[in-house]
Amino acid sequence: MNTRHILAAACAATFAVTSAFAGGEGWTHDFAAAKKQADSEKKDLLMDFTGSDWCGWCIKLNDEVFKHDAFKTGVKDKFVLVELDYPEDKSKLSEETQKQNEELQGKYGIQGFPTILLCDAEGKPFAKTGYQAGGPEKYVAHLDELRAKKETRDKAFADAGKAEGTAKAKALVAALDAMELEDETVGAFYGDVVEQIKTADPKDETGYAKKLAMKQKFAEFGKKLNESKNHDEALAFVEKSEGEFEGEQKQQIVGIKAQIYAMTGKFDEAIKTADEAKAIAPDSAMVGQLENFKKNVEAAKAKAAAAPKEEGKEDAGE
Structure with missing residues (x-):
């Protein structure tokens, strides 16, 4: 193969990798690698559960927000971007990626698309959103508001670590309430916190156990x-x-x-x-x-x- 053919093949391969992401450059399919990157760079994860070639609202979100430089610039220092795609055309994803995405859909209880989860570097969700009208700048501002939920969560967890009994339970309840996540998500990722609440508040003075029941x-x-x-x-x-x-x-x-x-x-x-x-x-x-x-x-x-x-x-x- 001559030099021209080698360069052409390299360009084609590069295009194939880039075009595999609906939102363009800056995204990854590798969840494990994304967590490691988020941990080393002190960032959070933005997980986009999408149907890139059939979901109308997913396509709108990509076209109106994710593809724009204003979005990429606005999030580059805060998030590692993870695209978890469930396309009709499976050929664009490896079997390994398809298997990973199926497992993550079940793990995170994803029912509809697009679902955007904001998670810490460990993969624990702290906020959930989806399509929002208004363009990239407005979406970045929306994400900043949601990202503040993690700060509220972490402060409440820190307060709980210094308290005992009902005071500890109230701080933990405040941490969970701040995230406004579905009960299934709380159970899947914060089950240990729920148990701590029950242990710290055996008489259910917070009313949390009754609420769960x-x-x-x-x-x-x-x-x-x-x-x-x-x-x-x-x-x-x-x-x-x-x-x-x-x-x-x-x-x-x-x-x-x-x-x-x-x-x-x-x-x-x-x-x-x-x-x-x-x-x-x-x-x-x-x-x-x-x-x-x-x-x-x-x-x-x-x-x-x-x-x-x-x-x-x-x-x-x-």
Whole structure:
């Protein structure tokens, strides 16, 4: 092979490596290497779980944010960038990388794409986000806000190390709450902290153990509800269960009851039940959803009321 051919092959290989990353240069597929780099350079990990050739929001995030120099400059001193891709075209990833990505998807409980996890150098997540509109500068500012969660977490952990009993438990709870992670993620990566809370607060003065138990109970409720064979069975189960919960969890359950009424054409009951759900936790984020739900039900009710009249006109030849 002559020199021209050698140079051409080298250029092609370089292009293949670069183009394998949806966000362009500066990313890695190697999670283990990324952790080592983050540790040595005192950086955090930005993990992008993406479907680079089929996920519309993933592609938008790449095109609007990750490909731009303003993003790369804004994060280069803070994060090691890790792209974990789940493409339809598997040929762009080695079998080893595909296996690694499948394992990480399970480990981090990734349900949708794009999911952006911010993790420390050990791979412990401290914040989660996804697509955000506004371009690279705004996204970098968003990441800086999320990165502050780690500082809050670490300070709370440090405070807990100096405390005992309920004070220690409260500091640990504050650390977990600051990250706003899903319960499954907390259990997978901070299970030791959860156990420390229980040990430090055996009487559950923080209420954390009760909170965990109720979340587990709510998850079991959802699983059993999905096993219902029809609307009547689902409605009976919901009515039986709603008295076992309180606060926003009860609000969600009563909201489900309203949805069942709507799906079975009982529009008045649905509207009344939605109002009951709103009253349970009037300051919750779900209230806005219930308002929209009521509007949709009222529209469906009006449409159903008009339908017989329209049919009558057709029968009369009008």
